[in-house]
Amino acid sequence: MTTMTEGSVREFKMPDVGEGLTEAEILKWYVQPGDTVTDGQVVCEVETAKAAVELPIPYDGVVRELHFPEGTTVDVGTSIIAVAVGGAAAAPVPEPAQAPVGGAEGAASAPAEAEEKKPEGRQPVLVGYGVSTSATRRRPRKGAQAPGPEAAASASIQAELNGHGPAVPVTRERPLAKPPVRKLAKDLGVDLATVTPTGPDGVITREDVHAAVAPASAPAPEPEAAPAAKPAASSPAPAAASYDTARETRVPVKGVRKATAAAMVGSAFTAPHVTEFVTVDVTRTMKLVEELKQDKEFTGLRVNPLLLIAKALLVAIKRNPDVNASWDEAAQEIVVKHYVNLGIAAATPRGLIVPNIKDAHAQTLPQLAASLGELVSTAREGRTSPGAMQGGTVTITNVGVFGVDTGTPILNPGESAILAVGAIKLQPWVHKGKVKPRQVTTLALSFDHRLVDGELGSKVLADVAAILEQPKRLLTWA
Numbered sequence: 001m002t003t004m005t006e007g008s009v010r011e012f013k014m015p016d017v018g019e020g021l022t023e024a025e026i027l028k029w030y031v032q033p034g035d036t037v038t039d040g041q042v043v044c045e046v047e048t049a050k051a052a053v054e055l056p057i058p059y060d061g062v063v064r065e066l067h068f069p070e071g072t073t074v075d076v077g078t079s080i081i082a083v084a085v086g087g088a089a090a091a092p093v094p095e096p097a098q099a100p101v102g103g104a105e106g107a108a109s110a111p112a113e114a115e116e117k118k119p120e121g122r123q124p125v126l127v128g129y130g131v132s133t134s135a136t137r138r139r140p141r142k143g144a145q146a147p148g149p150e151a152a153a154s155a156s157i158q159a160e161l162n163g164h165g166p167a168v169p170v171t172r173e174r175p176l177a178k179p180p181v182r183k184l185a186k187d188l189g190v191d192l193a194t195v196t197p198t199g200p201d202g203v204i205t206r207e208d209v210h211a212a213v214a215p216a217s218a219p220a221p222e223p224e225a226a227p228a229a230k231p232a233a234s235s236p237a238p239a240a241a242s243y244d245t246a247r248e249t250r251v252p253v254k255g256v257r258k259a260t261a262a263a264m265v266g267s268a269f270t271a272p273h274v275t276e277f278v279t280v281d282v283t284r285t286m287k288l289v290e291e292l293k294q295d296k297e298f299t300g301l302r303v304n305p306l307l308l309i310a311k312a313l314l315v316a317i318k319r320n321p322d323v324n325a326s327w328d329e330a331a332q333e334i335v336v337k338h339y340v341n342l343g344i345a346a347a348t349p350r351g352l353i354v355p356n357i358k359d360a361h362a363q364t365l366p367q368l369a370a371s372l373g374e375l376v377s378t379a380r381e382g383r384t385s386p387g388a389m390q391g392g393t394v395t396i397t398n399v400g401v402f403g404v405d406t407g408t409p410i411l412n413p414g415e416s417a418i419l420a421v422g423a424i425k426l427q428p429w430v431h432k433g434k435v436k437p438r439q440v441t442t443l444a445l446s447f448d449h450r451l452v453d454g455e456l457g458s459k460v461l462a463d464v465a466a467i468l469e470q471p472k473r474l475l476t477w478a
Contacts, residue, residue: 011079061085177204302373316463343395346379356392
C-alpha cells in the first residue's frame with residue numbers, strides 16, 4: 001500500500017498483513033534515513049495480533065524519513081516510512097526525529113497533510129472496517145476535518161441522551177470496532193450500526209454490544225439531580241497510579257497475547273462448551289512410535305506420540321464427519337467442512353499460537369510427520385505467518401509436555417472441537433486380568449454443544465481412544 005506525493009517521494013503505509021487486522025506494532029527498523037533500499041528489501045519487522053511479520057519495500061529509492069520509532073503501534077493504512085524515488089532520491093535527507101516525546105507529531109505532519117489533499121474516494125480503507133481515522137495510540141489525531149452542523153447536532157443530542165457529554169461525530173461509512181467485538185456482535189445477532197459507541201474515537205466496545213442485547217426492563221429511575229459543579233481550580237488533578245517496581249512488574253497486553261485473550265473470552269461466552277474425558281492405555285502406541293523411528297520411510301522426520309494422536313483424531317473425524325463443522329450465527333446455519341485444517345497449539349516467546357496444517361485429512365502418516373515438524377520449528381523461530389493461523393477446523397493441544405494430566409481446553413473461535421492430550425505416565429493398569437505397569441494418558445475433548453451433542457462427542461473421543469489402544473486400527477479405519 002503506497003501513495004505518491006510531490007517530489008517523487010513515496011509513502012509506504014502499514015499494510016494489512018492478515019485478514020482484517022487493524023493495527024501492528026513496529027518491532028524493529030532495518031533501515032535508517034539516508035539508506036538506499038531496493039524493491040523487495042525488508043525494511044522493518046512488525047508484530048500483529050497474529051504473528052511477527054517482516055515488511056518488504058515495493059520500490060527502489062532512498063529512505064527520507066521513518067515516521068514512527070520502534071515500539072509504536074500503528075493503524076493499518078498509516079504511512080510509516082517515506083522513500084525518495086527517481087530524481088528525488090538525491091534530495092537532502094532530513095535529520096531523523098529525536099526522542100519520541102513530542103517528536104512523533106512532527107514526523108507525521110507531512111503524511112497527514114498529503115492525506116488531506118487526497119480525494120475522499122482515495123483514502124485508505126481497512127479490510128472490513130471502513131476508513132481508518134486514527135494514526136496511532138500514542139498521539140492525538142492530526143488534521144481532522146470539521147464535521148458539518150447537522151452531523152455535530154446529531155452527535156451532541158445522541159451523546160446527551162446517553163449521558164456521555166459532547167461527542168465527536170464519526171463520518172466513516174461503517175461503525176468502528178475491533179475483530180473480537182465484531183465477532184461478538186455477529187454471534188449475538190447485533191447490528192453494529194444500531195449500537196451507540198462509548199469507546200475512544202467512537203470505537204464500539206464489548207460492553208456496548210452487551211448493552212444492545214440486554215432485555216428490556218422496567219423504566220430506569222430518574223437520575224438524581226447532579227450537584228452543582230465545583231470550580232475547576234478546587235478539583236485537584238488525580239494522582240498518577242504508582243506501584244512498587246521492586247515487587248511488581250507490569251507488562252502491556254498487546255500483540256499475540258492480546259488477540260489470544262480476546263479470542264478466548266469471546267469463545268468462552270458465545271459457544272456452550274462441553275468437555276468429556278477418557279483414560280487410555282497407550283502402551284502399544286508408544287511401541288509403534290519406537291518402531292516408526294527405525295522405519296526408513298520416516299528417516300529425518302520427527303516421530304512422537306503426538307503424530308499418532310493427530311492421525312487418530314483425523315480418522316475419528318473421517319468416521320464422524322459432523323464433528324468437523326462451524327456455527328454461522330448470521331445465516332443460522334451449521335457449516336460442515338469436507339476438509340480438516342488441523343490446528344496444533346504451540347507455546348512461543350510471544351504467547352500461545354495455533355497454526356494449522358492445511359488439508360491434514362489428505363496426508364499420509366509420513367506427510368503428516370513432515371508437516372508437524374515444519375509447523376513446530378517455524379513456530380519456535382517466530383516465523384509463523386498469519387495465513388498459517390487462519391481457517392482451522394479442529395485443534396489439538398498437548399498439555400502433557402508440561403507434566404499435566406489433562407485440562408478443559410477452550411475452543412478456538414469458529415471451531416467445533418479441541419482435543420487436549422495429557423502426560424503419558426507409567427501406571428498400574430489391569431491388562432488381561434492382571435495388574436501390570438502400562439503407559440497411560442488422559443484425553444479431554446471440548447466441543448461446541450450447539451453443533452455436537454453428547455452422542456457425537458462421545459463417539460469421536462471413543463474412536464480416538466480405541467485407535468491409541470490398538471494402533472493397528474489406523475490401517476483398517478483410515
